[in-house]
Amino acid sequence: MIIPTLLTLLLASSPGPSARAKAIVAQLTLEEKVGLLTGVAGNYSGNLAGIPRLDVPALGMNDGPQGFRASTHGTSTAFPCALAVAAGWDATNARAFGEAIGTEFAAKGAGMMLGPALNVARLPTCGRNFEYLSGEDGGTLGAVMAAAVVGGVQSKGVIANAKHYVQNNQEYARSSVDAIVDERTHVEIYLPPFEAAVEAGVGSVMCSYNRVTIVPPFAAATYACEDPFTLTHELKERLGFGGFVVSDWGATHSTVASALAGLDMEMGSEKYYGKKLIAAVQAGHVNESAVDEKAERVLRTMIRIGPFDHTFTGNAAANVTSAAHRALARSLAAAGTVLLRNSKVGGSTGAAVLPLRHGGAPYTLCVAGGAADSVGALSGGGSGFVVGSHSTTYLEGIRTRAAAAGATVNIPSDSSIEAAQACAAAADVALVFVGTWSHESQDRDTLALTQFDQSLCAYTLQKNPHTVIVMTSPGALIVPWLENGMYLGGNAPPAALITFMPGQEAGHAVADVLWGDVNPSARLPVTLPNVDNEISLTKAMYPGVGPDVSHLRANYSERLEVGYRWYHTHGVKPAYAFGHGLSYTSFTYAVLSKEVEEPPGQTEGGGRERVVATIDFTLTNTGSRAGAEVAQLYTSFPASAGEPPVQLRNFTKIQLAAGASVRISFEVSERDLSVWDVEAGAWALVHGAHQLAVGAASDDLRLHVTVHA
Numbered sequence: 001m002i003i004p005t006l007l008t009l010l011l012a013s014s015p016g017p018s019a020r021a022k023a024i025v026a027q028l029t030l031e032e033k034v035g036l037l038t039g040v041a042g043n044y045s046g047n048l049a050g051i052p053r054l055d056v057p058a059l060g061m062n063d064g065p066q067g068f069r070a071s072t073h074g075t076s077t078a079f080p081c082a083l084a085v086a087a088g089w090d091a092t093n094a095r096a097f098g099e100a101i102g103t104e105f106a107a108k109g110a111g112m113m114l115g116p117a118l119n120v121a122r123l124p125t126c127g128r129n130f131e132y133l134s135g136e137d138g139g140t141l142g143a144v145m146a147a148a149v150v151g152g153v154q155s156k157g158v159i160a161n162a163k164h165y166v167q168n169n170q171e172y173a174r175s176s177v178d179a180i181v182d183e184r185t186h187v188e189i190y191l192p193p194f195e196a197a198v199e200a201g202v203g204s205v206m207c208s209y210n211r212v213t214i215v216p217p218f219a220a221a222t223y224a225c226e227d228p229f230t231l232t233h234e235l236k237e238r239l240g241f242g243g244f245v246v247s248d249w250g251a252t253h254s255t256v257a258s259a260l261a262g263l264d265m266e267m268g269s270e271k272y273y274g275k276k277l278i279a280a281v282q283a284g285h286v287n288e289s290a291v292d293e294k295a296e297r298v299l300r301t302m303i304r305i306g307p308f309d310h311t312f313t314g315n316a317a318a319n320v321t322s323a324a325h326r327a328l329a330r331s332l333a334a335a336g337t338v339l340l341r342n343s344k345v346g347g348s349t350g351a352a353v354l355p356l357r358h359g360g361a362p363y364t365l366c367v368a369g370g371a372a373d374s375v376g377a378l379s380g381g382g383s384g385f386v387v388g389s390h391s392t393t394y395l396e397g398i399r400t401r402a403a404a405a406g407a408t409v410n411i412p413s414d415s416s417i418e419a420a421q422a423c424a425a426a427a428d429v430a431l432v433f434v435g436t437w438s439h440e441s442q443d444r445d446t447l448a449l450t451q452f453d454q455s456l457c458a459y460t461l462q463k464n465p466h467t468v469i470v471m472t473s474p475g476a477l478i479v480p481w482l483e484n485g486m487y488l489g490g491n492a493p494p495a496a497l498i499t500f501m502p503g504q505e506a507g508h509a510v511a512d513v514l515w516g517d518v519n520p521s522a523r524l525p526v527t528l529p530n531v532d533n534e535i536s537l538t539k540a541m542y543p544g545v546g547p548d549v550s551h552l553r554a555n556y557s558e559r560l561e562v563g564y565r566w567y568h569t570h571g572v573k574p575a576y577a578f579g580h581g582l583s584y585t586s587f588t589y590a591v592l593s594k595e596v597e598e599p600p601g602q603t604e605g606g607g608r609e610r611v612v613a614t615i616d617f618t619l620t621n622t623g624s625r626a627g628a629e630v631a632q633l634y635t636s637f638p639a640s641a642g643e644p645p646v647q648l649r650n651f652t653k654i655q656l657a658a659g660a661s662v663r664i665s666f667e668v669s670e671r672d673l674s675v676w677d678v679e680a681g682a683w684a685l686v687h688g689a690h691q692l693a694v695g696a697a698s699d700d701l702r703l704h705v706t707v708h709a
């Protein structure tokens with residue numbers, strides 16, 4: 001017989017978060033309940049007053065997705081932007097990123113982090129792409145990253161917030177634009193990172209500024225924060241989200257419609273909840289039970305994740321950065337730096353410029369370009385901006401590392417192209433730092449570097465064939481000249497890297513990669529196109545058309561052809577494809593085999609859990625140094641499915657010693673071979689032959705196999 005211990009008896013009798021939340025709500029006045037749903041002024045980006053008489057603590061919520069945005073003094077760590085973390089294609093790193101941010105928020109007394117940000121990069125020029133973990137692929141890359149970051153943040157007792165739900169894919173006219181999306185596209189392309197966050201137990205979701213029309217429309221041109229289809233039917237009922245929905249700051253537009261549609265909390269103003277919600281209940285327009293349910297969601301989440309019982313003693317001005325977090329910011333930035341190209345100088349018998357030499361005869365580096373000694377582009381602007389505890393510029397990091405390598409660092413005498421040329425001519429290797437920046441509330445006009453930066457690259461290369469281009473960017477850039485050659489004599493620089501927005505440890509991280517102390521292993525989370533608007537968005541698609549700027553309708557008529565899916569559908573070769581990235585070593589893929597399960601019937605919930613095939617292959621590091629490869633699995637549906645030709649379904653990052661091999665298995669789930677059936681409101685397995693391919697990038701698929709479903 002098993003005799004229960006005192007502890008098991010206590011545990012069995014202690015009420016769970018739901019019961020505790022219910023019990024508290026039962027004791028609250030209507031005013032107190034609404035107080036849990038309405039922001040007040042305070043020290044954080046958003047503040048909820050507590051209810052001292054019942055020991056309900058206040059809740060501080062703060063931006064943003066890549067570290068604590070300080071409005072008062074006190075340090076926090078400016079981590080690399082979320083897109084750079086996604087470029088690492090590494091769930092373990094993403095988890096560490098989430099844990100570190102959660103730790104800093106807790107130490108600042110903030111019980112909720114306003115992130116991760118998860119919108120898919122539909123628009124290459126979207127000004128907030130740097131904040132988003134999804135890149136161009138919400139279904140796999142974004143979903144994996146979202147789950148890892150949510151898990152990391154919440155493991156520290158801090159509530160994570162999946163934002164901006166939903167179809168907030170442009171900043172232009174973001175407060176009013178109506179995103180018109182067919183339901184299949186919405187569910188297959190844009191919803192998955194939010195779904196993954198919900199599955200990972202995310203405590204809150206932020207509804208976005210824009211309007212949304214999911215076609216066929218349940219409700220047309222509805223503000224996302226008062227849209228019953230996405231908030232209630234989809235998020236809370238179908239996906240089973242048990243946390244609370246908070247409006248983006250000022251994104252609430254009504255009292256009754258929002259309350260009935262599923263908005264739980266208004267933030268950024270007290271225009272529509274607060275007194276107005278109390279009045280709506282008293283007038284019988286909103287049932288008090290609906291308010292109870294919202295208050296329960298808030299309390300239940302605070303109890304389940306931590307801010308209710310943890311006493312966060314710090315305040316917004318606390319110094320929370322640490323040596324460990326600076327080291328993490330550095331390793332994440334290095335892991336998020338994509339080596340785009342690294343060819344030999346002087347033909348096949350020549351040597352690659354990178355990695356730079358560690359010793360031997362002394363040598364000289366020229367470090368040129370406006371981005372070299374500036375902190376300006378290391379973090380993007382707006383609510384995602386973080387003031388780092390100390391930002392190391394590229395030049396600073398290179399100077400430190402060069403000293404140990406026996407290299408002298410020269411810089412041009414002024415910012416002119418002539419000075420850069422003179423500096424480069426006198427150096428063994430020229431490193432040219434160029435880049436661009438963006439911020440919330442505005443899209444980028446172009447993906448091109450400035451004319452000056454392009455000329456700087458070309459003229460420097462003219463003087464020194466050992467020229468390396470390092471680019472900082474909030475997302476995609478147009479750089480076909482990296483492969484095709486520049487206008488000056490058609491020369492292409494031998495090596496180029498993109499760091500995205502690498503955060504405060506940029507200088508050390510780039511030095512780690514340039515000298516090969518860290519073997520680059522990042523992969524592009526977005527396509528780098530040949531020209532602006534290569535994906536042919538018409539005005540009706542972006543920014544949308546309408547009688548005036550506050551009534552634009554943006555039609556997502558490209559449907560599933562988002563990012564790399566467009567390139568594959570139209571057979572267009574981009575400058576660099578989604579998933580591309582080089583290493584200082586090389587890898588081969590061999591012998592793909594498959595094991596197919598019994599032909600599956602339809603399962604509930606889209607068959608996420610149900611494995612229908614297992615794909616095995618061997619990966620070998622054929623080079624002379626250790627390195628990590630990101631093996632990627634793509635699927636192609638039977639043509640009848642009407643899906644883009646190639647879609648990412650799985651990936652793994654594997655570290656291998658020189659010469660080592662490893663056997664890798666990818667499981668293929670029923671959901672991987674399914675499409676969203678709008679009529680049925682469910683995932684439907686597509687019967688027929690599915691082509692599966694494993695490789696190093698979306699345009700570098702090495703092994704192929706067919707699975708019949």
Ligand code: BGC
Pocket residue numbers: 045063064114163248249383
């Ligand atoms: C942004 C959100 C942010 C909020 C609070 C809004 O402008 O869209 O991402 O969390 O402000 O600062």
